[in-house]
Amino acid sequence: MIAIDGQPILTAAQMRAAEDAAIAAGSSVTALMQRAGEGIAAATRRLVAGAEVLIVCGPGNNGGDGYVAATALAGLGHPVRVAASGPPKTDAAIAARAGWTGPIEALTDATPAPILLDCLFGTGLTRPLAPEIDAALARLSHAARLVIAADLPSGTNADTAEAPDWAKARPAALTLALGALKPAHGLHPAAAACGTIRLIDLGIDRPDAVTVAARPALPQPGPASHKYTRGMVAIVAGAMEGAARLAAVAALRSGAGYVALYGGSGQGGPDAIVHRPYEPEALADERIGAILIGPGLGRDDEARAHLQALIEADTHRLVIDGDALHLLDPDALRRRHNPVVLTPHAGEFHALFGTPDGSLLDRARTAAARAGVIVVLKGPTTIVADAARVRIHLAGNPWLSTAGTGDVLAGTIAAQLAHPHADPMAAADAGVWLHARAAWIAGKSFIADDLANALTPARAGA
Numbered sequence: 390m391i392a393i394d395g396q397p398i399l400t401a402a403q404m405r406a407a408e409d410a411a412i413a414a415g416s417s418v419t420a421l422m423q424r425a426g427e428g429i430a431a432a433t434r435r436l437v438a439g440a441e442v443l444i445v446c447g448p449g450n451n452g453g454d455g456y457v458a459a460t461a462l463a464g465l466g467h468p469v470r471v472a473a474s475g476p477p478k479t480d481a482a483i484a485a486r487a488g489w490t491g492p493i494e495a496l497t498d499a500t501p502a503p504i505l506l507d508c509l510f511g512t513g514l515t516r517p518l519a520p521e522i523d524a525a526l527a528r529l530s531h532a533a534r535l536v537i538a539a540d541l542p543s544g545t546n547a548d549t550a551e552a553p554d555w556a557k558a559r560p561a562a563l564t565l566a567l568g569a570l571k572p573a574h575g576l577h578p579a580a581a582a583c584g585t586i587r588l589i590d591l592g593i594d595r596p597d598a599v600t601v602a603a604r605p606a607l608p609q610p611g612p613a614s615h616k617y618t619r620g621m622v623a624i625v626a627g628a629m630e631g632a633a634r635l636a637a638v639a640a641l642r643s644g645a646g647y648v649a650l651y652g653g654s655g656q657g658g659p660d661a662i663v664h665r666p667y668e669p670e671a672l673a674d675e676r677i678g679a680i681l682i683g684p685g686l687g688r689d690d691e692a693r694a695h696l697q698a699l700i701e702a703d704t705h706r707l708v709i710d711g712d713a714l715h716l717l718d719p720d721a722l723r724r725r726h727n728p729v730v731l732t733p734h735a736g737e738f739h740a741l742f743g744t745p746d747g748s749l750l751d752r753a754r755t756a757a758a759r760a761g762v763i764v765v766l767k768g769p770t771t772i773v774a775d776a777a778r779v780r781i782h783l784a785g786n787p788w789l790s791t792a793g794t795g796d797v798l799a800g801t802i803a804a805q806l807a808h809p810h811a812d813p814m815a816a817a818d819a820g821v822w823l824h825a826r827a828a829w830i831a832g833k834s835f836i837a838d839d840l841a842n843a844l845t846p847a848r849a850g851a
């Protein structure tokens with residue numbers, strides 16, 4: 390059982406392909422199932438302190454994992470019972486079932502136990518749960534002290550992250566992803582039904598284009614560093630200058646060496662912020678590492694002209710956020726040479742890109758490919774995508790739902806992007822990570838100013 394930071398995320402079809410490749414390379418479903426079942430048994434035993442476990446088994450290999458886990462737990466002297474929705478159907482599950490010598494109850498009238506180990510369905514779900522199965526799981530899970538899910542809470546769609554009623558009402562305490570994480574482990578509503586997620590490694594090779602975000606490796610200043618080598622951020626101020634100032638503080642506290650605000654009133658905020666008039670020549674300064682436009686910009690003709698000028702000048706890396714997203718034609722970005730990061734929430738994303746096919750992960754990647762940019766799709770799970778890669782951030786904090794936190798995020802990303810050696814995708818990823826970390830440091834009921842201030846300790850720990 391291992392932590393999930395940096396781990397690959399595979400769709401159900403990709404998981405089957407990875408499993409097939411492992412089998413072609415000399416493994417077998419039975420060997421993989423043995424490893425999965427024993428891993429589930431070990432993790433369960435560690436968590437439940439001797440309490441009786443009811444294992445519910447389905448007809449496929451998820452059920453097979455359950456029979457192996459039951460046999461392993463019983464072999465260790467742990468109290469365990471098994472209930473099934475019907476007979477096993479795959480060869481490996483039939484063999485696993487044959488290894489279990491105890492009785493098997495019918496799912497629909499099984500007696501509850503303090504621990505419910507859910508091995509009914511995993512990645513092979515082909516349709517929503519029948520009402521009697523959802524009802525049985527609701528009954529057994531409510532009567533249990535703790536629910537543990539093998540691979541996924543049963544009835545969850547691995548790819549779309551739809552979740553069944555029983556699991557939304559009674560989330561698992563622990564979900565043990567088998568072989569790799571699936572989109573449903575990161576996307577809501579399924580993610581909330583999974584509880585804590587850990588991986589049981591089955592030794593299968595997996596593509597890593599889509600992964601859970603990991604702690605970033607951020608550049609540290611050295612003896613030769615000065616403010617420009619740390620990265621200079623230029624921020625275009627507009628109608629609501631406070632938003633631009635929040636972004637400026639965030640950029641400074643998350644590592645930028647120099648932050649200048651262009652076109653504001655010329656005052657306010659910490660003295661470390663430099664105020665300059667808006668002049669296109671000043672924004673062409675080649676010492677600038679990244680330009681942020683959008684927080685508090687307004688949506689009038691002047692705002693539109695400023696955005697247009699920056700996009701067409703194509704002299705610097707850009708972060709486009711907030712109001713600027715409402716003035717943007719994403720297809721106009723394709724002609725640019727310098728990287729662009731867009732930071733829409735779900736509504737802004739929809740307005741920019743409509744609803745491309747697939748899960749949120751697919752949509753973010755499709756949009757990034759269409760505009761030739763990096764998309765930071767903000768939400769309870771924040772997704773960072775370019776045309777080829779996706780990183781998903783699971784450390785979202787519900788207290789971030791307050792005004793100004795998006796401005797702080799935009800400034801944090803701009804600071805990472807401004808560093809002279811930054812890889813743009815890694816910079817966006819690091820910005821999201823630092824922002825989430827700062828939120829946990831800021832505690833509860835914080836305001837955006839507190840969040841920006843918490844970036845100093847967040848950056849110190851990265």
Ligand SMILES: NC(=O)C1=CN([C@@H]2O[C@H](COP(=O)(O)OP(=O)(O)OC[C@H]3O[C@@H](n4cnc5c(N)ncnc54)[C@H](OP(=O)(O)O)[C@@H]3O)[C@@H](O)[C@H]2O)[C@H](O)CC1
Pocket residue numbers: 404405408418421422423425426447448449450451452453454478479509510511512513514515516517518519539540541567568591593
């Ligand atoms: N990935 C790996 O390396 C390993 C994964 N393991 C485990 O295997 C499952 C996936 O196993 P699979 O057999 O493909 O699928 P499931 O066990 O999830 O379920 C398939 C069976 O369930 C039936 N089904 C599907 N939906 C429903 C439903 N709503 N109601 C009733 N029955 C349903 C389906 O029948 P069909 O009628 O649709 O044909 C199948 O009979 C994975 O999640 C891991 O737990 C292995 O341990 C090996 C390694």
Ligand SMILES: [K+]
Pocket residue numbers: 451507508509510511538539540541542543
């Ligand atoms: K399951």
